[in-house]
Amino acid sequence: MTAENVAVRAASTPAELTGRVVRPVDDDYAVARRSWNELFSHRPRVIVYAQTTQDVVTALAWARWHDVPVRVRSGGHCLEGWSTVDDGVVIDVSEMKSAAIDPAAGTATVGAGLNQLEAVTALGAAGFVAPTGTEGSVGLVGATLGGGFGLLTRPFGMASDNLLAAEVVVASGDTGAEVLAVDENDHADLLWALRGAGNGNFGIVTSLTYAIHPVAQAIYVTANWTGLGDLVEVFDTWQRSAPGADRRLTSQLEIHGDAISLIGVLVSDSEAEALELLAPVLSIGTPVVTATAGSWADTYAGFQLPTEDEPANWKFTSQFMTQPFPVEAIEVVRSFMTTAPTADCNYFTNAFGGAVVDGEPSGGSVFAHRDALFYAEPGAGWGARGADPGPDGDALTATCLAWVADFSRALAPFANGAYVNVPNADAEDWAEQYWGRGVERLRRVKAAYDPDGVFTYAQSVPPARDPSS
Secondary structure: OOOOOOEEOOOOOOOOOOOEEEOOOOOOHHHHOOOOOOOOOOOOOEEEEOOOHHHHHHHHHHHHHHOOOEEEEOOOOOOOOOOOOOOOEEEEOOOOOOEEEEOOOOEEEEEOOOEHHHHHHHHHHOOEEOOOOOOOOOEHHHHHHHOOOOOOHHHHOOOHHHEEEEEEEEEEOOOEEEEEEEOOOOOHHHHHHHOOOOOOOOOEEEEEEEEOEEOOOEEEEEEEEEOOOOHHHHHHHHHHHHHHOOOOEEEEEEEOOOEEEEEEEEEOOOHHHHHHHOHHHHOOOOOEEEEEEEOHHHHHHHOOOOHHHOOOEEEEOOEEEOOOOOHHHHHHHHHHHHOOOOOOOEEEEEEOOOHHHHOOOOOOOOOOOOOOOEEEEEEEEEOOOOOOOOOOOOOOHHHHHHHHHHHHHHHHHHOOOOOOOOOOOOOOOHHHHHHHHHHHHHHHHHHHHOOOOOOOOOOOOOOOOOOOO
16 A cells, blocks of 8 residues: 555634535435345434545544544445444445555555445456455445455455555544544554455545455356255255365355355356255255356356345344254244245345455454354345335335344354354344454454444444554
């Protein structure tokens, strides 16, 4: 990183907001205040779409001067609505889009405004990849700062494992803000925390530098089983083979009320090898199987769904599994999926192992789930985008929320940990679920970089009472 440390300190009056500033009186306010998950609705005092790092510095100092709450937003996908706030300032970095790729060094420095599809596309044009999540419209910075995993995780590790440096705007003094260049040599403790603590905890990340990887092509495999008759055998075979497969292969299962789907990606090689590696699962029943070779960027773009085609409201919970499910747990999945309240309810899993186990970056990370066999989440989607549910709310909301809560509770005895990017909002021990033994160190980092609690929300990192302890 080459950013200088720049401080803004309020004098007799705060600086005027810069960037694209949206207030409640503006025509675009209704769209600007809306999050991807329309289950939550907030009315900020002002939304600042930063174009430059200086816009972020000014907005943070302005918020502190006026003593109003601050929220950080990138892709707007915070599932519990914590990236926005009533009567506060939302500092949105989604328009800070840039990508500088250094093929010789094997690095890319990207603006915090890139979503995952944009990042995959930019890297692909240069013949490189970096691990990301699978939902293209999700902000890259938010996904990475919580950990970040998807279909390239087993060969290359978590997205946060590939994070080498960051530019971060933090609160300073009584009402100021400053820019920090963070890497292994400067603010190494903050870099450790940024690798998995979640977005908006210590400051506002404005750019990220990643390790990137040359990949000529990827093999994309899909398999679909009609009905849930083969669920026990498919799930059990997958969970016992996928985490220990050739690390070039990452696979996922997605279970709906009337079908099972498997998605697998093999880095390089051939369709035949991908099918051979997945043969233990593909040999069960009579799935419809496809395998195609292509660039990862083209493949990734090909399986994206337009946001307007997705439900408006969503509820997910997260669980990591360190032991295979017994048959009784798989039957719990079957039972809940056969009684799902909407067709957009699902149970999703992602295989771990490979580089997640032995790929912890130099300097370490707070990500606490390297021993997981797989990650899983029950999820429900419902409602039409942009629709006004009326004073009584959407009739399905209570049903869907109860279904997800009951589903999660039924599987809790088999789980070991949770994922900060898919928060378990009602958990009492959420910090330990997310960060395990890293909680106390994380609290000390919070106290050092945000001693005044400027970056605070329902499940933000709580500061240590004594930062030196």
